[in-house]
Amino acid sequence: MTVATYLRISYEDQEMKKAVKTESNSIANQRNLISNFIGKHPEFEHARIVEFCDDGWSGRNFERPAVRELLNQVQDGRIRCIVVKDLSRFGRNYLEVGNYISRVFPFLNVRFIAVNDNFDSSNPMAAESLEVSFKTLLHDIYSRDLSHKVKNSLRFQARQGKCMAAFAPYGYVKDAGHKNRMIPDPDAAENVRSVFRMAADGMTTLQIAREMNHRNILTPMQYKRMNGSNRTIPNRIHEDNFWTPETVIKILRDERYTGKAVFGKRKREGAGNTRQVTVNKAEWITVDHAHESIISQVEFDQAQKKLRAYAKRGTVRKTENLLHKKVRCGICGRCMMRTGSRKNPSYTCMTSCMTEVYPCPTERIAQADLLEIIQKNMQEQVKYAVDSSQIWEERQRHIENQEVLERDNSEKKLCMLKQSHNRIESYIQELYEKFAFGELDRDAYVRLKKAALERYGNVSKQIEELELKMGHGKMNGRMENRFEENKISVIEKPMKDMIADVLRAVIVYPGKRVEVVWDYRDEFSASVF
Template sequence: FADAEIVEFCDDGWSGKNFDRPAVKELLEQTKHGKIQCIIVKDMSRFGRDYLTVGNYISKVFPFLGVRFIAVNDGIDSIRPQDVDSLDTSFKALLYDLYSRDLSRKVRNAKRARAQKGEYLAAHPLYGYVKDPARKNHLVIDPPAAETVRRIFVMVGGGVSIAQTAKMLNSQGVPTPMRHKTAKGMYASWNCIGEENLWTEASVLKVIRNEEYTGSTVYGRRFHDRIGQGHSVKVSKKDWIIVPDVHEPIVSMEEFDRAQAALKEYKERHVPVGSKTRIRCGICGHAMSRRNTKEPYYFCRTPNVTDVCSCPQERIREQEIHTALLV
């Protein structure tokens, strides 16, 4: 390798179970285009911890592409045929996979133990709060955002609809949680086509339904069912970890209950994966709502909360969307 051009790929902070890591994706893309002839890693776990995927690349993909693979600490070099399909290589890949799974379980259990003590474990603070400089797992009130939260609870608890509340906040130019975060220098993104970020019925409802505004911490709303992946599933409320009286409340329990009473009773629903089409409005970029009638249809809810966007108010039948996609 004396005269070889060396390119380094590094993915700090990413799980080896995830093959969607940016640097690994770039490595594999260059490999497929013939720009890389040899891959050298410290050991196989640095390439990946999913033994099926790792085994497929080492025994099939890389030999097909004519790419040499070397795992230094494991003593594996694909130039030696016995290293590619050996039991030792397969066993090491399996061990790395099992180690990753075991480590994930230990981290998950440790987090649950901390959550049961009332520690706030989310990466970013809840809208209306900031992280306590003295205790990073404790929340303290952020006055400007907290005042908006109080207003939302008062309006909804007083009989103002979710849509009217959102429209009022938009008309008064009240910054959304995303805008508030970016103004504070925090990273925030939203799935919209343009630069507009508006209060929506969903964002108002998210505030109203969140029991953490009463001073409780809530952990375990979602569960990552695939180790190392971003995919998660909803968890039934009975399995959440809720610890009351942990931080200063923004609203009292009476105000919280009054707002809940003004809304339809929350019911957990199981929606089978793949049973709904993901459709976004081409004007505002927000997800369109689906009505499950005899002939299901989609419509954009943005006109309910603002006059800024000229979103179409016509109903779009689901069958028409499926026909357009399949033609």
């Protein structure tokens, strides 16, 4: 048997530890508590223990790397038991936690134990108890309240001019003696000044990026890596990268280079939600003269004036662009630029205009051609969904037949064990009667009774284990055929909605070779094979 231990501590827990949290929630203490619990229970003596840990992740959602891997292994049948310190470590979302412990885990025959909450799903009534429901609701409310306190604490410190960002922007480093203060990094700061000077001289962001690449100046990411950072680059195929117009614009728009502290430009939609939204500038917290400036306010204003002068004309709104941020170059991994007229737009990779490092496709590919390819691929998905639906039905019928057969066998075995149980009880009663009437001496009675009680205990244990297994394995109805649902949605949805909902990316390679990536294909494969 494989037992999974799950540990979690959130950013809020770490920030508020001194104020409202105790050391008991640290990863080390969670690990020790669970290890002691497992060591005291003989049923785990020969079990294989696997640990999953999310350090610095909120419990308000289940998009955590370790918990996702844990749930994947549960679905694959590789884990039969999960042990956590308490319910709040597994999650603080009242509805999702309740769904897992009362439906998902019992259906998959997985035992779930929360040590400090005295919760063990092997007790059939545990998951539905009022106490468990009340605790998960309290954890949910507590998480929201804690998130609110942390946000207020961060905003209070930001109003004092402290740098609340996890990393200093390119051109600055965190002061070794004060983690909330930034100081200029001499080499990188000079590159920032060069970018602003070129912008003031009238160069476009594309020209600035090309010039920085031509000078072989390390990009902000490369520079940080050279100084020990292990941050990754999103949406890139290669580990190294290069200066782009987006990188230049990010520098030119950053007011922190003038010595201002800026906080609150983006925020999460809610506690535990990983999606961030842009905040109106009027709501930002800005403090002047918070740290040493790299450029003057005059230089910054000049750059903003030039940016407005060569701002993109005829920009297509996102709602009008079906393939917004979905068309990517198969060589460099960057989003391809939409060019041409609104009626006949096309896509091209701009990387070759900035650097010669990558052999990206230089030819343009019409949007109409891409939509035609997507439509053909979508028709293939309909056929795929139909075939997968039929496979699913056959597989489900086989599973149901196996479950019925196993349950019949278990019921027969249980009946035989209970009969044996009753016979042993009668035998023990007969021994007592023979001893009472003098047909057995005391030594013989004690010896025979001890052997009978041992057999009685073994049979009782087998009955208990079999009843527990039958209780976990009882059928909860047919599993939903997701392929049937997807088949219908694929057929009924118009192409515009399909692209918005389930099209992940269109990847273009040299020679106009195109790969269409859908969001649900991996799910189908994982479910069937």
